[in-house]
Amino acid sequence: MGKNTTFAGRRWRGGLLAAAVLTAAGCGGGGTVSGETAKAPADPADASGTIKVLTHRTDLVQNGTMARYAEEFTKVYPKVKVKFEALTDYEGEVRIRMNTDDYGDVLMIPAAVAKNDYPKFFAPLGTAAELGGTYRFGDKTEVGGKVYGIAQFGTANGFVYNKAVWKKAGITGWPATPGEFLADLKAVGAKTDALPYYTNFKDGWPLTAWSNSIGSVTCDAEANDKLAGAVSPWREGGELHTIDSLLHDIVKDGLSEKDPNTTNWEASKGLIARGKVATMQLGSWAITQMRDAAKKAGGDPDDIGFMPFPVRKDGKYCAVLASDYQQAVNAHSAHKAAARAWIDWFTQKSGYAAAEGAVPALKSAAMPGTLKDFVDNDVTFVERSEAKTGEVNAIDNAAEIGLNKPDYRQKLVDLARGAQHGSLDDYFADLDKRWNEAARTAGS
Amino acid sequence: MTETTRTAPAKVPRATAAPGGAPTPGGGRRGGRVLRRLTPWLFLAVPLALLVTFTYVPVGNMIYYSFTDWDGVSPDRRFTGVDNYEQILTRPELFRVFFVSFYYLAASAVQIVIALYFATVLSFDLRFRNLFKGILFFPYLINGVAIGFVFLYFFQDGGTLDSVLSWFGAGSDHAWLGDPESANTSLAGVSVWRFTGLNFVLFLGAIQSIPGELYEAAQLDGASRRQQFRHIIAPSIRPVVSLSVILAVSGSLSVFEIPYIMTGGATGTTTFVIQTVKLAFQFNKTGLASAAAVVLLLIILLITWIQRRLVPDEKVDLV
Numbered sequence: 001m002g003k004n005t006t007f008a009g010r011r012w013r014g015g016l017l018a019a020a021v022l023t024a025a026g027c028g029g030g031g032t033v034s035g036e037t038a039k040a041p042a043d044p045a046d047a048s049g050t051i052k053v054l055t056h057r058t059d060l061v062q063n064g065t066m067a068r069y070a071e072e073f074t075k076v077y078p079k080v081k082v083k084f085e086a087l088t089d090y091e092g093e094v095r096i097r098m099n100t101d102d103y104g105d106v107l108m109i110p111a112a113v114a115k116n117d118y119p120k121f122f123a124p125l126g127t128a129a130e131l132g133g134t135y136r137f138g139d140k141t142e143v144g145g146k147v148y149g150i151a152q153f154g155t156a157n158g159f160v161y162n163k164a165v166w167k168k169a170g171i172t173g174w175p176a177t178p179g180e181f182l183a184d185l186k187a188v189g190a191k192t193d194a195l196p197y198y199t200n201f202k203d204g205w206p207l208t209a210w211s212n213s214i215g216s217v218t219c220d221a222e223a224n225d226k227l228a229g230a231v232s233p234w235r236e237g238g239e240l241h242t243i244d245s246l247l248h249d250i251v252k253d254g255l256s257e258k259d260p261n262t263t264n265w266e267a268s269k270g271l272i273a274r275g276k277v278a279t280m281q282l283g284s285w286a287i288t289q290m291r292d293a294a295k296k297a298g299g300d301p302d303d304i305g306f307m308p309f310p311v312r313k314d315g316k317y318c319a320v321l322a323s324d325y326q327q328a329v330n331a332h333s334a335h336k337a338a339a340r341a342w343i344d345w346f347t348q349k350s351g352y353a354a355a356e357g358a359v360p361a362l363k364s365a366a367m368p369g370t371l372k373d374f375v376d377n378d379v380t381f382v383e384r385s386e387a388k389t390g391e392v393n394a395i396d397n398a399a400e401i402g403l404n405k406p407d408y409r410q411k412l413v414d415l416a417r418g419a420q421h422g423s424l425d426d427y428f429a430d431l432d433k434r435w436n437e438a439a440r441t442a443g444s
Numbered sequence: 445m446t447e448t449t450r451t452a453p454a455k456v457p458r459a460t461a462a463p464g465g466a467p468t469p470g471g472g473r474r475g476g477r478v479l480r481r482l483t484p485w486l487f488l489a490v491p492l493a494l495l496v497t498f499t500y501v502p503v504g505n506m507i508y509y510s511f512t513d514w515d516g517v518s519p520d521r522r523f524t525g526v527d528n529y530e531q532i533l534t535r536p537e538l539f540r541v542f543f544v545s546f547y548y549l550a551a552s553a554v555q556i557v558i559a560l561y562f563a564t565v566l567s568f569d570l571r572f573r574n575l576f577k578g579i580l581f582f583p584y585l586i587n588g589v590a591i592g593f594v595f596l597y598f599f600q601d602g603g604t605l606d607s608v609l610s611w612f613g614a615g616s617d618h619a620w621l622g623d624p625e626s627a628n629t630s631l632a633g634v635s636v637w638r639f640t641g642l643n644f645v646l647f648l649g650a651i652q653s654i655p656g657e658l659y660e661a662a663q664l665d666g667a668s669r670r671q672q673f674r675h676i677i678a679p680s681i682r683p684v685v686s687l688s689v690i691l692a693v694s695g696s697l698s699v700f701e702i703p704y705i706m707t708g709g710a711t712g713t714t715t716f717v718i719q720t721v722k723l724a725f726q727f728n729k730t731g732l733a734s735a736a737a738v739v740l741l742l743i744i745l746l747i748t749w750i751q752r753r754l755v756p757d758e759k760v761d762l763v
Binding site: 092095098099110112113114117120201202204257258259260261262397398400402405406407410411414417418419420 | 515516517518519520596599600601603617619620621622623624627706707708709710711712722723725726727728729
């Protein structure tokens with residue numbers, strides 16, 4: 001008996017040690033990648049296998065919407081089975097799984113992956129020329145002439161506002177300058193009970209959405225690319241100067257909520273739907289959610305309006321279209337054809353973008369109903385160029401500013417409401433200095 | 445308190461007589477000896493393997509990353525030597541966040557005093573003693589994330605705190621998390637609420653291990669409660685107090701959960717650990733963040749060492 005125990009014990013220990021070694025080895029990163037293109041199957045019957053789709057839309061997986069899409073898909077591709085894995089903390093979890101080979105067959109490209117690393121993780125979907133004719137936003141994932149991701153949909157950026165409240169304040173037209181915008185918010189504050197503006201400071205990401213207005217200010221598709229370099233983005237007249245000054249002034253004039261550290265995104269939908277809050281800066285994807293909230297609150301969904309960034313060029317407003325998450329095929333996937341078929345079907349035929357009220361990634365599709373006001377008022381849509389996004393992100397990370405992270409705008413809001421000491425000009429100068437220094441070191 | 449209150453029966457851990465080494469039945473004499481020498485290792489194997497897998501291997505990895513420029517995702521990483529450490533030591537703004545730790549350090553002092561007070565009071569025979577013990581220890585059992593959310597509502601504009609204050613006519617329009625000073629004080633307050641229970645239990649355990657005869661003897665000699673605390677309780681729980689202080693210092697330097705969940709480090713509430721997490725997961729500087737983590741570890745080791753030198757662990761001898 002004694003001998004048996006010993007033996008079993010040894011095996012146990014051996015197993016655990018092996019596990020330890022494996023864990024250590026697992027941290028070493030994935031294996032090599034073939035770089036073979038994930039082509040769509042010529043005949044739907046050719047694609048087979050079970051594919052796993054990683055998604056951040058936990059809500060759609062839970063309420064069965066995704067399963068319905070999969071059902072539709074299976075009618076066209078009978079041999080493919082689609083499974084979903086919804087992750088609440090999508091970015092956080094997937095970026096860690098990227099160190100293994102197991103990150104689904106189809107996934108949304110996490111923001112943490114550097115653009116130049118795409119070929120190491122994802123299968124190419126075709127050349128830029130092949131895909132450029134069909135899909136928008138292809139250049140966001142283009143590395144060396146090959147495209148690695150197809151956008152789910154895009155969004156236009158602007159301000160979601162409660163039309164009834166703005167009307168009550170006596171405002172009918174869209175403001176045409178930041179100054180007019182501030183004056184309108186003040187009128188809302190004076191003539192209605194509503195809070196003129198809600199920052200969603202605590203949740204953070206709604207503050208990052210301000211960066212999506214880069215390009216809307218000067219109506220320049222390449223505005224974001226132009227940040228690649230020591231260009232002092234916050235200089236007087238720069239896009240970020242205009243954008244961040246507007247946010248600063250809104251808060252400084254006391255037009256936003258009193259204690260920003262206790263804001264709540266889910267609650268904010270109800271607030272704007274019931275007219276307790278008049279305005280919020282968001283992407284057009286939010287309109288559908290706000291209208292749903294208005295319906296639930298017993299209000300009129302048509303009260304939820306959307307207005308462009310308050311700047312006009314040659315008498316016309318501009319709205320930049322930026323892509324949402326890009327769908328990619330795992331380079332280690334065993335069912336690349338099926339995975340590609342899903343991406344194409346989901347983007348083109350599922351009706352997902354239309355259901356979300358978002359700008360379709362498919363070029364031939366029409367603008368959604370949520371942007372009807374924009375189309376009617378002749379707002380110029382500018383598709384954001386992503387040619388230098390990789391460089392801009394590298395500078396941004398090296399400078400530890402985070403154009404798409406909440407921190408620097410949270411500090412801006414704190415400065416504006418006097419919670420931290422300092423002047424806006426000094427802050428902009430400091431940001432410029434950090435950006436330029438990082439651009440010089442990152443560029444070398 | 446009356447003279448009739450008696451001290452709680454002290455629980456003295458009694459060393460049980462070690463069982464004699466019974467001869468192993470069956471098997472040869474040699475096999476038995478090998479087995480006997482092997483047995484402790486067999487018992488240790490599982491915990492050791494777990495310890496190595498989940499503590500030392502990751503720490504080793506972290507130290508390795510701290511010498512690279514890894515971004516946390518990319519399969520490639522370059523060895524950059526001590527560059528990350530050089531960066532940390534030449535960027536004073538990275539250390540400025542340690543000022544926030546003073547709020548938590550002050551809070552820990554308050555916490556230790558409160559815990560000590562309640563532990564002393566509840567070590568005597570009081571009515572509802574166990575109920576109070578439960579109430580005091582309860583917050584420590586709640587998950588930190590839940591606490592963060594509960595207190596977010598508590599401090600909200602017009603939230604629990606504001607309404608309770610207004611019942612007493614002290615209603616204010618103060619934004620509790622609105623400015624750095626108030627936010628840090630509020631967060632430190634939450635941390636006191638959460639961790640007092642742990643300190644309390646440590647102190648209570650130490651106090652209850654004091655033999656009851658000592659109190660009796662002291663009472664016969666006419667010692668007051670205050671004198672009993674001064675001359676019996678205080679000296680005998682000194683090691684536990686000193687342990688609490690070490691935990692308090694290292695805890696204040698590495699505060700994370702509560703401020704991260706409640707404010708995300710906004711409005712001047714960023715602590716060193718939050719800053720490290722942001723470096724790693726927002727700016728993709730995993731190498732630099734690993735180096736920062738190593739530096740924090742070294743700082744805590746250093747402070748603990750200094751503290752042990754200043755207040756050496758004396759052998760307590762009551763009798």
